[in-house]
Amino acid sequence: MAKIEITKTELVWPGKYNDDGTLKEVPRVNLPFQVIETVNESRATREAQKTTSLGLFDVYEGKEGDTFDAGWKNKLIWGDNLLVMGSLLEKFAGKIDLIYIDPPFATGADFSFTAPIGDSGDEVFKEQSVIEEKAYRDTWGNGTASYVTMMNDRLRIIRDLLSNRGTLYVHCDWRVSHLIRGILDDVFGVSGFVNEVAWHYFGFKRKTAKNFPRKHDTILVYAISDDHTWNVQYKPHRTEYVARFKTDKDGRLYRDDVNPTAGGARTIYLDEVPGDIVDSVWDDIPPVNPMGSERWDYPTQKPEALFERIIKASSNPGDLVADFFCGSGTTLAVAEKLGRRWIGCDLGRWGIHVTRKRLLGIKNSKPFEVLNLGKYERQYWQNVTFSDKHGKSVNEQALYEYLAFILKLYGAQPLAGMEQLHGKRGKAMVHIGAVDAPVTIAEIDAAVEECAKLKQSELHVLGWEWEMGLYDLMAEAAKKRGVKLLLLQIPREVMEQQAAAKGDVRFFELAYLEAEITQPKKLTAQVALKDFVIPNTELIPEEVRSKIKKWSDFIDYWAVDWDFRNDTFMQGWVAYRTRKERSLPLISDQHEYDKQGSYRILVKVIDIFGNDTTQAFDVEVR
Numbered sequence: 001m002a003k004i005e006i007t008k009t010e011l012v013w014p015g016k017y018n019d020d021g022t023l024k025e026v027p028r029v030n031l032p033f034q035v036i037e038t039v040n041e042s043r044a045t046r047e048a049q050k051t052t053s054l055g056l057f058d059v060y061e062g063k064e065g066d067t068f069d070a071g072w073k074n075k076l077i078w079g080d081n082l083l084v085m086g087s088l089l090e091k092f093a094g095k096i097d098l099i100y101i102d103p104p105f106a107t108g109a110d111f112s113f114t115a116p117i118g119d120s121g122d123e124v125f126k127e128q129s130v131i132e133e134k135a136y137r138d139t140w141g142n143g144t145a146s147y148v149t150m151m152n153d154r155l156r157i158i159r160d161l162l163s164n165r166g167t168l169y170v171h172c173d174w175r176v177s178h179l180i181r182g183i184l185d186d187v188f189g190v191s192g193f194v195n196e197v198a199w200h201y202f203g204f205k206r207k208t209a210k211n212f213p214r215k216h217d218t219i220l221v222y223a224i225s226d227d228h229t230w231n232v233q234y235k236p237h238r239t240e241y242v243a244r245f246k247t248d249k250d251g252r253l254y255r256d257d258v259n260p261t262a263g264g265a266r267t268i269y270l271d272e273v274p275g276d277i278v279d280s281v282w283d284d285i286p287p288v289n290p291m292g293s294e295r296w297d298y299p300t301q302k303p304e305a306l307f308e309r310i311i312k313a314s315s316n317p318g319d320l321v322a323d324f325f326c327g328s329g330t331t332l333a334v335a336e337k338l339g340r341r342w343i344g345c346d347l348g349r350w351g352i353h354v355t356r357k358r359l360l361g362i363k364n365s366k367p368f369e370v371l372n373l374g375k376y377e378r379q380y381w382q383n384v385t386f387s388d389k390h391g392k393s394v395n396e397q398a399l400y401e402y403l404a405f406i407l408k409l410y411g412a413q414p415l416a417g418m419e420q421l422h423g424k425r426g427k428a429m430v431h432i433g434a435v436d437a438p439v440t441i442a443e444i445d446a447a448v449e450e451c452a453k454l455k456q457s458e459l460h461v462l463g464w465e466w467e468m469g470l471y472d473l474m475a476e477a478a479k480k481r482g483v484k485l486l487l488l489q490i491p492r493e494v495m496e497q498q499a500a501a502k503g504d505v506r507f508f509e510l511a512y513l514e515a516e517i518t519q520p521k522k523l524t525a526q527v528a529l530k531d532f533v534i535p536n537t538e539l540i541p542e543e544v545r546s547k548i549k550k551w552s553d554f555i556d557y558w559a560v561d562w563d564f565r566n567d568t569f570m571q572g573w574v575a576y577r578t579r580k581e582r583s584l585p586l587i588s589d590q591h592e593y594d595k596q597g598s599y600r601i602l603v604k605v606i607d608i609f610g611n612d613t614t615q616a617f618d619v620e621v622r
């Protein structure tokens with residue numbers, strides 16, 4: 001190994017340098033985003049702004065302006081922030097004014113949490129998904145070195161995303177604050193340091209054996225330049241301070257004082273002092289009250305008052321604020337309330353779902369879109385994971401290895417020489433969908449046909465995405481040809497090496513929903529949910545199953561797109577449960593159409609596990 005020349009004081013960890021002494025580069029990937037849902041926007045507005053449609057989802061083109069008036073839409077992105085931030089660089093390098101991150105730093109407490117179920121809101125202990133757990137395992141899998149590598153990679157990209165006026169806030173605690181400060185000094189330079197804030201959360205104190213009770217988090221603040229946005233913040237005066245004032249003949253509170261700069265005496269009036277300047281110790285913001293209205297059942301949720309202070313100090317209305325570990329979306333909710341533009345990202349299905357509900361609950365919240373890297377992330381994974389080892393072309397080889405890999409995870413054996421059938425598990429034939437296209441009706445039809453020809457009586461189709469609303473139709477048609485058909489979802493965890501290696505991957509049968517569309521009046525439509533079926537309930541943990549009284553208890557949220565055009569789901573009507581409001585209406589409001597015609601109504605259900613199920617209905621509106 002070459003000698004590494006250290007020329008400045010810096011934090012060094014195993015893996016920071018290559019063997020030849022050069023600094024390891026941060027992986028930067030640029031993938032296109034898919035817009036999977038648009039919220040709070042009318043179809044007409046969007047059609048006017050849209051240029052082209054590229055199939056099942058819209059691809060984010062980034063053509064909107066930088067203000068709400070110029071069409072800006074806030075963004076909630078589901079995915080690993082390393083790929084997400086890398087992909088944002090093309091459009092947002094040097095554009096984000098404030099970034100707050102609260103990366104995971106605990107090693108156990110965040111794995112699971114309680115969630116209310118059904119109308120009664122009975123609490124159930126909820127395991128975090130393998131992928132969320134994996135984020136923590138990965139982070140700490142190799143001890144401090146892997147944590148530091150994870151943070152270093154991300155902080156370097158964050159620096160490139162910040163605008164010249166930009167500020168970064170990193171929320172951490174005593175376990176990692178010393179490490180993160182070392183990385184930040186490296187990434188921003190020591191001159192980039194702005195503050196080390198101690199957020200002291202008061203509350204119950206236990207006697208600790210041999211140390212002082214640890215009662216604060218550290219928030220490290222760094223900026224790109226001296227031009228960073230800064231607005232002085234005030235809090236109410238302390239009572240000891242107010243007690244020093246006397247009342248004059250007009251009833252005003254005043255105090256005689258020595259002028260510290262000009263010398264001599266001066267009189268200070270309390271009503272002329274804006275308040276107590278907030279310094280670097282924040283001891284006036286309590287943590288989220290477990291019983292409070294702000295609570296969103298997210299274990300690491302931070303209080304809104306904390307973000308109010310940060311956002312007001314380091315940004316102005318209209319500025320762009322981002323949180324790439326957004327959890328339950330507290331930063332985004334406060335940014336929304338304060339009129340900032342925002343981008344949020346989390347890799348957890350549940351975090352994204354909670355955030356979406358939280359933002360919907362804010363009065364007059366502006367339109368936002370939900371994005372992911374969808375098939376592009378999967379293509380990327382397929383290419384980096386399955387390489388050319390056997391002299392075949394990369395594509396053919398990658399495809400072969402991909403199929404073998406999924407079959408193995410599903411416990412099936414590969415089959416050669418078939419058109420549509422890739423493997424066999426027990427009695428069942430197995431067909432696997434491609435990473436970059438939805439499984440189509442025609443594709444399933446062809447696989448059923450092949451089974452029928454071979455006199456095989458069971459077919460399992462595994463897919464990442466599905467052509468809309470085909471479950472019952474397909475199962476019926478297959479049954480007529482003597483084939484029992486099961487459709488199973490390939491979970492995102494498949495792409496996580498450790499989860500796959502540990503056998504942590506489960507394939508769930510697709511759920512399906514039944515709904516009735518009526519037209520109560522001329523030019524209207526209304527949707528009534530009639531059933532929601534998760535076929536193999538034995539796969540659901542017993543403690544959840546025992547709390548389910550009726551099919552609707554599985555549903556946490558449902559929404560309707562009244563005029564679906566085979567692209568992005570445009571949420572036109574929505575209902576969901578919150579901690580306070582447990583009941584869920586099963587009939588939508590009436591929707592009024594402008595004109596008669598054929599419309600496709602798309603109904604989306606998100607279940608208590610955070611999975612979505614959609615079903616399309618074609619209607620003639622008169």
Ligand SMILES: C[S@@+](CC[C@H](N)C(=O)[O-])C[C@H]1O[C@@H](n2cnc3c(N)ncnc32)[C@H](O)[C@@H]1O
Nearest residue numbers: 080081102135300301302325327328330346347
């Ligand atoms: C400490 S929590 C954030 C809590 C948040 N501040 C709030 O008030 O709810 C950390 C979050 O980071 C997410 N996370 C961890 N690793 C991630 C990654 N690589 N990409 C995106 N999100 C990640 C976790 O899913 C978790 O929701």
